[in-house]
Amino acid sequence: MRSVGILSQAWRKDKINELKEIAEKAGKLGFNEIWSGVDPNYIDGIKEIAEIAEKYGMYFFIDINPEILRGFGVTPSNLEIFKKLKIGGLRADYGFSIEDIIKMANNDLGLKIELNASIFPLDKLDYVVKKVKDIESLKASHDFYPIKYTALSLEDAIRKSKEFKERGIPVAAFIPTPREIEGRTTVEMLRGKNPGKSASILFNSGYIDRVIIGDPFPTEEELKEVKESKDYTKIRVLVYPGLTEEENKMFNIRFSDVRVKEYALALNQIIENGIKQRNIVKRFRGAVTVMNGRKDVVEVWIFKKEVEADPRFNVIGEVLPEDMDMLDYIGERIDVKLIPIGMK
Template sequence: MRSIGILSQAWRKEKIEELKAIAEMAGKMGFNEIWSGIDPHYVEGIKEIAKIAEKYNMYFFVDINPDILRDFGASPSNLKIFKELKIGGLRADYGFTIDELIKMANNDLGLTIELNASIFPLEKLDYLVKNVKNIEQLKASHDFYPIKYTALSLEDTIRKSREFKQRGIPVAVFIPTPREIEGRTTVEMLRGKSTGKSASIIFNTKVIDRVIIGDPFPTEEDLREVVEAREYTKIRVLVYPGITEEEKKVFSIKFEDVRIKEYSIALNAIVKNEIKPRNITRRFRGAVTVMNNRPNVIEVWIFKKEVEADKRFNVIGEVLPEDMDLLDYLGEFTPVKLIPVEMK
């Protein structure tokens, strides 16, 4: 199940009212998770955010390390204080041995333990999983890297995440907002992209099921884009003049049957139509076409490479330049919706 979350700096007393308002908005919009740092000198903020998380049934987890445990009078075998603060999970950032992580994961308080997916020694993962009583009390989340050019590649993020996913441990990454080039992102190539596009790229990996907005002060639009991306990948299409009413049906469908080919991306839906041959031209990278004379199915083919004209394919538009990069990241059977944009 895809999960979406926000970052809340609940330790910031001077910003707590603004952070509470954002948490409320996210909860109302269907966000599932809240992550925060934690300060033993200001637990009131944690309590306030925990209340909102409880209100909207959101998973609330906080970052810990050995120093934080010590400051709270806690230890790997004594995590009671966090349960009392109504925290749902503890992200073990750094500094714990594998056996300490196992001890924490085997707590009888129902607390989830989040492994640091960016730095966890993968060769030790099977040992840890074997010794954890309940795999349901394990999750994993990557680090974020605020400084430009210091984050992970998408390929490395996928490689590491797959190891957790294959063992039944859901993985989270942080995505930036477009306003924060030096922002909290796990993946370097996401800097400068919209939250919706970033979330779509991550969900299309098929191995990362959780996305957390790394900006603690996202806009309502940022939140809405991520909610939308949880449901489908949006691809905007510049529509050519002369499109028929039958061809316009492609913009009212959420395509669930998405298949990735060498030259193209196929979107299929069982829908009656009367699409006739029209605008038969060469197809190029980004060309959006629909097959004609297919009365019981709508087949949209978006091309990734240039090919010759074919009498079976009507060219109805082209992918907006800003969305062209999505063609390289779509995953099989990940829902897609085409959004029409009028030519000016």
Template sequence: MKTGIAIYLGLDNTFEENIQLIETAAKYGVQRIFTSLHIPETDKSSLKKQISEVLNIAKKNNMEVISDISPATLEILGIEKFNLSAFQFLGIQTLRLDYGYDAEQITKFSHNTKKIRIQLNASTITARLLMELMKLGANFANIDSLHNFYPREGTGISEETLVRKNSLLHKAGIRVGAFIPSQHRRRSPLKAGLPTLEMHRHNDVSLAARHLAAIGIDSIFIGDSLPSIEELETLSQIKENEIEVKAQLLSSDEFTRNLLSHTFTARVDEARDAVRAQESRSLLNGTCIKSANTKVRSYGSITLDNEDYLRYMGELQIIKMPQPADKRVNVVGKVLNNEEFLLNYIIPGKKFSFIFE
């Protein structure tokens, strides 16, 4: 899972704060920096003064810089005409073509010899544009994509839209990134967060990032101006190809607690009423699970079959259909209510694990 931050020169942060953000993010393994060079509220004089040094700091920390550009960017930077060499000289490795560029131009840029990658706007991508790029012979090995963020409340896209756009891009072999908001310092002028999905606007970094990972996003960026150290650390811990769900632990048994710390795989023969872990019974190693807390199993309950279930002892499930109490089944945990929607992504063959509060 690639991770990223956003730097907005000439906006909220001081020069020193931007440098500190880059260096702190690098310590937590963040590999990418997004910056926009055509935000209307930007202090253009500050941007011009700071851009070279900020990009040099990013280079020293081996971070890829993605610049969101439009034809207006050329005027801001004082570049007379579009010239990849000028962006390469600044230290920008990836150009996100926001608007104003057609399929022929994108195709031409994708074959550049300057080792500059091209990034498409994933939120506005269409099947028609992808077909045109294919017909024109675009170099898809040099193209990836990144969704928009949405500063105004109520304008973020839906999960359905994001999944549909991702499907188009993944079928073409193009990797996809998206934004989540920070709850620490939000970017001006609206300061309402910068998520791709509207449903993430008030979510913490952990839940929003784990949701994007569950959907299949390849790269996650914190869009706001100055994420906290805790948010950067949380982002660095997000796992790719694994659904992580926060839950309440309801067992004090040491063996049970250790067993629940493993990563599991959802069985491919999907049950109607529960997610069944493929590996749990094989982890017993001769340990006997005694009956305990055999209460009603509500939606999101995490259960472990005890010795009374004979050869099923050690069967771990997450309940999808409420079930009555059974003396053979221990309730050892409960998925947090606001995390229950993540169970929809634990499909057959998918890895999953628990984060206990």
């Protein structure tokens, strides 16, 4: 199940009111998670964020390391204070032994334990899964890397995430906002991208279920875009003149039957189709086409490579240049919506 979250900074007394406001907005929009660093000397900040998370049914988890535990006066075998603070999960950032992690995961408080998906030794993963009483107590979340050129490649993030996902452990990754030159991101190539697109790229991988905005102060529009990406991937289309009423049916509906081919993406919807032959021209990368003569099914084909004209395909528009890269990231069984943005 996909979820979206925000990064909070419950330790920042100077910004707590702004952080609470953003948490409220995220909760109202249907965000599922809040992650935060914490300061054992500022409990009030934790309580205030936890209260908002509880109000909206959001999973609130915090970053911990051995020093943080000492600050709270607890050990891996005694985590009750976090339950009292209404925290839902603990992310074992660094410094814990494998046995410490197992002790924490086997707590009887209902606390989830998040493994660090970026650095956790994968050769120890099966051992942990075997020793943990309930696999549902485990989650995983990647690191974020605010310094430019220091984050993971998309391929490496997917490779690491796959190991957890295949064992039933849901994985989270962080995305940046384009306003932050050195924003908090798990994947390097997402720097500077629209956060909605970044979230879509990760969700389309099939191995990352949870996306968290790495900027602690996202705009409301950015929150909406990321929430939208949980439900479907958006591709904007420059529509050609002469679009017919039947062809216009292709837009603003959700295609759930998405198939990835060598030359194109195929989007299918079983609805009545009265499309007639029109605008039969050469297809190219980004060409948005619909098949004519298909009475009971709508087939939209978005081409990734240049091919010759075919009388069965009407060319009705082209993918917006800013969205062209999405053609390489769309995954199967991912809902897609085509958004018309005007005539070319």
